[in-house]
Amino acid sequence: MTGSVQRSLLFLDVDGPLIPFGAVSQTYPTCATGPDLLDVDANPLLTRVNPEHGPRLAALPCEVVWATTWMADANECIAPRIGLPQLAVVIWPEPGDLDHQDERNGLHWKTRALVEWAAGRPFAWVDDEVTDTDRAWVADHHQGHALLHRxxxxxxxxxxxxxxxxSWLRQLS
Known part of the structure; x- marks a missing residue:
């Protein structure tokens, strides 16, 4: 389409951002259940997913994309629990395809793949493992705006x- 503007992306990790790992056991709201949802007995960590995240994520002015090792399971297990539709999923490179020099230099293994996936679009990356090394690499290798939010x-x-x-996403609009 001529003149259409692509929304900013929000790359979302699951473990840490949506499933907190507190040192002290915390009480989080029990998620909705239903016949289509993964039994929490199969993965008790799902009880830590706060269903309020869905409406809050949906209200952000962006396109949310799963950027997690849960991959397609995030659409099956997490999205229905928090009321999100099926989202796009970043497909990660095979371990043998990763640049191990990046790892030795402190670059997160997701960083290159997310910049490639964004293809110049503005993006926010929400993860518990983002570092200053990732921020510097993205600043040097990504043509658009980027927020790496730990x-x-x-x-x-x-x-x-x-x-x-x-606030960051609305500044881009």
Missing amino acids: VDPCQGLTDGDYAALD
Whole structure:
């Protein structure tokens, strides 16, 4: 389409941002259940997923994309629990295809793949493993705007995280 503007991307990790790993066991709302959803007995960590994340993510002015090792399972297990539709999923390179020099230099193994997937589009990356090395590499190798937002894995996404993401994404609109 001529004149159409692509929305910014939000690459979302699951473990840490949506499934917090607090050192002290915390009580999180039990997610909705249904016959289509993975039994929490099969993965008890799913009880840590706060269903309020769905509406908050959907309200952000962006296209949310799963950027997690859960891959397609995020659409089967997480999206229905938080009320999100099926989302695009980043397909990661095979371990043998990764540049191990990147790893030795401190670059996260997801970083190159996310920049390639974005293909110049503005993006926010929400993960608990983002570092300054990733930020510097993205600044040098990505043509568009990028926000690499680290979430505290003990807390998961918080009000402050949503405020920062919303503010950054709206500045691009």
